[in-house]
Amino acid sequence: MSTKDWIEKDYYKILGVPEDADAATVKKAYRTLARELHPDHNKDDQEAEARFKDVSEAYSVLSDPQKRKEYDEARTMFGGGMRSPGGDGAGGSFSFDLGDLFGSSGGTGGLGDVFGGLFNQRARTRTGSARRGADVEREVSVSFTEAVEGKTIPLKLTSSSACASCAGTGARAGTVPRVCPTCVGTGFTSTDSGGFGMAEPCQDCKGRGMVVDDPCPVCAGSGRGTTSRVMHVRIPAGVVDGQRIRLRGKGVPGEHGGPAGDLYVVIHVGSHPVFGRRGEHLTVTVPVTFPEVALGAEIKVPTLGSGPVTLRIPQGTPTGRTFRVRGRGATRKDGSRGDLLVTVEVAVPESVPPDARQALEQYRDAASGDDVRAALMNTAAKER
CATH class of the missing domain: 2.60.260.20 (Urease metallochaperone UreE, N-terminal domain)
Known part of the structure; x- marks a missing residue:
């Protein structure tokens, strides 16, 4: 998300609370909307999913006193989010790029550079919370003839997957996790060291971008369970002893929309009494x-x-x-x-x-x- 979008969004309106609402009111409004809009209760509803993300983003800013202060100061500086009667809809908004006010909307010297430190790059989307699944390695033994001619073999895999009880959220049924206030849902924190930016997984949410207040009793808040599946793997003709076959995307499923890992099959070929x-x-x-x-x-x-x-x-x-x-x-x-x-x-x-x-x-x-x-x-x- 751009700095322009961060300034223009009315987080108070998204949560349905007044601008002088206290922390308890903000939290209550967030929990009500989060339960109503959670993806688990609105399957294949993209509008509800988009509103859920907006509600989570609004709460991550308004629930943090420092971020809320910076947000209020930015809105005051730009007259309540650059609203103007001449725009579209009620109140409308200007159609020009905010970067034009400061010279450049694209490269250096633009609005992002002026306010980059102020907002601490919290406006970016939460794609950082997506995790690639782990790779899996299995060993199989085939006969000499099977290695020469090729064969399809069943392979049982046991790996982690989304917890069936909480649907992978890690929260007890009927509750929802909240956006991590430390990393604002990105799963990473950054520090400046001598002009260099260092990013590392957030210690508070362990890189997940969400914090669970009431953990799921089945998975203890991890959001992961164990499943077993049987795959039919084709051993190609002509494999040799010790050969490693890679099957893309057949490893452990990813988290939060991340890609699955790979499956590596190590082949052991038996001997033949004649050949x-x-x-x-x-x-x-x-x-x-x-x-x-x-x-x-x-x-x-x-x-x-x-x-x-x-x-x-x-x-x-x-x-x-x-x-x-x-x-x-x-x-x-x-x-x-x-x-x-x-x-x-x-x-x-x-x-x-x-x-x-x-x-x-x-x-x-x-x-x-x-x-x-x-x-x-x-x-x-x-x-x-």
Whole structure:
């Protein structure tokens, strides 16, 4: 609210009391109007809500002796709030900007600068009392397959919300809180320190902008209760262990019209007995026989979530070699899939049947001229 509006408003008329009304009369008029106009009793009535704000603003000024004195002096200085018979309505008001009287209505040197210290910036609206809800973090565990394919899981959240008994006002049913006289409903107080303005939450109302004289017995005047709700959270395909997912506005609801906080979901992914993970690719180790890698073969390889695929092993494949099966890995952000990386390892049997032993001995004798360690021994000898 501008300084011009602060001067022109007739707080006595808003409360319906004479200008010489004592503090008790002002308080009684405020309580009567506040009960009548409170938003809880006038759902979706914007006119009643606007009048309730005006009544609260008028009481915050007239209930404070110092502010009331400053307000009366300002009205006297400007002839009762710049009223003139030539304006609109009964008494009317001038249509020119008050700042024109002092040179500038916009920038420095205007009316706001002349009277800024006098009114101590109490004329601004009470948006400072709106609070953003707190952020919430929850941990969930999913299986290896669920992390690769994605899944929607139910998540139970317990958080604070407006008290059902007092509708979030913090006041006992049938009563209403009053505007904090210290911060005039802003929720903040300011101090001047060497030319710098310092703002901090009001200590009297704890930053809420309102003071509760008769607290609600259910929430002890906090205006907050506890509610439980179940959310269905979509775990996107391709998440990795430890990933943190942010869901905007799904945290604790805000206060006084403030936005809700965010929900952070931390993912823990379980292991798989067959497959591993390397970024967007899946890994698997497949045992093969010596004849398969020596002579070449076609083998069956398992995949995650579908049937096996056929992999061709070239002749002379060494153990430990990795092959790539395209499109059988984890899901990427764009919906495509990574690859399946297949590593072959020669399986050595613990025991050999007689017929197989005889065949192996024949192979050993036939290949006895090939020293597979000759190159290794020669290199080691040169390095001595």
